[in-house]
Amino acid sequence: MKKTLLLMVCCIVTITGFSQEKKEETKGPWTKVTNVSLLFNQAAFNDKWQGGGTSNYAANFGLTHDANYSKDNITWDNRIVIEYGIANQKDQEFTRKTNDRFELNTLIGKEIKESLWYYSFFLSARTQLANGYDFGEDQDGKPIRTQATKILSPGYFQAGLGVLWKKNDNLKLNIAPATSRLIVVNSQFTNVGPNQSDIDAFNQVGYFGINANQTSRIEFGTAVGAYGKFTLLENVVLENVLNLYSNYLENMQNVDIDYTANLVMSVNKWITANVTFQAIYDDNAVKGFQIREALGLGLTYGF
Numbered sequence: 001m002k003k004t005l006l007l008m009v010c011c012i013v014t015i016t017g018f019s020q021e022k023k024e025e026t027k028g029p030w031t032k033v034t035n036v037s038l039l040f041n042q043a044a045f046n047d048k049w050q051g052g053g054t055s056n057y058a059a060n061f062g063l064t065h066d067a068n069y070s071k072d073n074i075t076w077d078n079r080i081v082i083e084y085g086i087a088n089q090k091d092q093e094f095t096r097k098t099n100d101r102f103e104l105n106t107l108i109g110k111e112i113k114e115s116l117w118y119y120s121f122f123l124s125a126r127t128q129l130a131n132g133y134d135f136g137e138d139q140d141g142k143p144i145r146t147q148a149t150k151i152l153s154p155g156y157f158q159a160g161l162g163v164l165w166k167k168n169d170n171l172k173l174n175i176a177p178a179t180s181r182l183i184v185v186n187s188q189f190t191n192v193g194p195n196q197s198d199i200d201a202f203n204q205v206g207y208f209g210i211n212a213n214q215t216s217r218i219e220f221g222t223a224v225g226a227y228g229k230f231t232l233l234e235n236v237v238l239e240n241v242l243n244l245y246s247n248y249l250e251n252m253q254n255v256d257i258d259y260t261a262n263l264v265m266s267v268n269k270w271i272t273a274n275v276t277f278q279a280i281y282d283d284n285a286v287k288g289f290q291i292r293e294a295l296g297l298g299l300t301y302g303f
Contacts, residue, residue, distance in 0.1 A: 029071035031169065037062040037274060039296040060085035060099060060294065068169050073111035075118060075166060080104055084129055085294075093143040094135065099292065100128040102151075107174060107225075109164040120164035120174055122225070127155040153186035154208040154285075158245075160223050170229040179223040181245065183208055183284075184216045209284030221247040235266035257281040 042057040062083045069076040085099035103126045109118030132149035160179030166172040185207060192198040192212045202212040210217045224244040232238050239262040246255045263275040273296065280290040 029069050031066075031068045031070075033066045035062075035064045037296060055090040056088060058085070058087040058098065060296065066169075074108070075111070075164075076106070076108045077169070077172075078106045082129075094133070094145050096135070097130065097132060099294070100130055100132065102127055102129050107164065109166065112163075116165055116167055118164040118166060120162050120176065122158070122160055122162075122174060122176060122223075124158045125156070127152050148189075150186060152184060153189060154210075155184045157182045157184070158223060162223075170227075172227050174223075174225045176223045176225075179221055179245070181219040181221070181223075181247070182216060183210060183219070185210050187213075187215050190214055206284065208282075219247040220249055221245060221252070237264045238262070239264070251283075254283050255281075256283075 037060070039060045040057070041059075043053065044055045045053045060083075063080070064082075065080045067078045069078075081101060081103040083099050083101040085097065086095050087098050088095040103124070105122070105124045107120060107122040109120040111118050128149060128151060130151070131147055133145040134148045135143065135145050138144050158179055158181045160176030162174060162176030162178065164172065164174045190202070190207050190210055190212055192202045199212040208217075222245070224242075226240070226242040228240045230238050230240075239260075241258075241260045241262075243258040244255055246252050258278075258280050260276065260278045265273040265275075267273065274294070276292070276294040278290075278292040281288075282290075
């Protein structure tokens with residue numbers, strides 16, 4: 001029995017759950033679309049495996065729900081995004097997150113003289129769901145982790161007035177030159193006490209743009225949001241989401257960028273493949289681009 005088990009774990013086992021569930025519903029002026037993905041991958045090796053490799057597993061969950069309203073000269077678009085992923089290798093002490101995002105967006109517009117342009121107002125909120133950590137080693141070389149982020153730390157809230165160009169639900173551009181942004185964090189990450197040298201040292205680095213002993217930051221600037229969903233080939237759809245923000249009050253030239261591309265390929269009624277690319281630039285968080293890539297292949301499940 002032991003030999004049989006050892007032979008079994010020598011094989012790489014990949015398990016992929018239901019990957020893309022798309023349910024579109026139209027009732028009166030409302031159109032609702034839900035996409036759900038759940039992917040699980042595992043690879044296992046025993047000690048006698050000579051080809052090299054480390055046992056590991058990874059799991060990713062994603063949910064996007066759109067509820068759009070259109071009637072007469074009013075349009076109202078709403079979106080919820082929830083994404084979470086974890087991964088672990090046999091030689092790692094801790095399980096690590098590969099993705100963590102919770103986002104709410106609402107955009108309402110009033111048509112301008114029977115055109116594709118609308119006066120617009122938008123609200124958005126973005127944060128994460130679980131704690132985030134920095135990983136390292138202690139003096140004895142043992143792995144340790146230090147909490148660096150948590151839900152609503154940071155949390156981003158935006159509200160803005162502007163104009164919306166909307167051809168349909170799959171192609172739109174919103175420009176809001178009067179946008180306020182509130183960034184909030186938990187005091188546990190910014191509280192350094194009254195010592196001025198500690199305050200100065202903290203402020204040189206900052207925490208998502210927030211200074212020592214503070215828990216919020218208010219900005220005012222321009223926000224641009226663009227959305228494009230295109231059918232490239234039969235059963236191949238590319239979704240693009242771009243958000244830009246420039247703060248009038250400080251370093252206007254440092255534009256925050258958040259771009260996501262989702263490529264969905266339907267092999268047949270039951271099987272789909274998803275490719276995701278995301279690039280984020282926010283100099284208050286890190287000096288450089290944050291890049292995320294993900295590939296998933298799985299079964300379609302509808303209910």
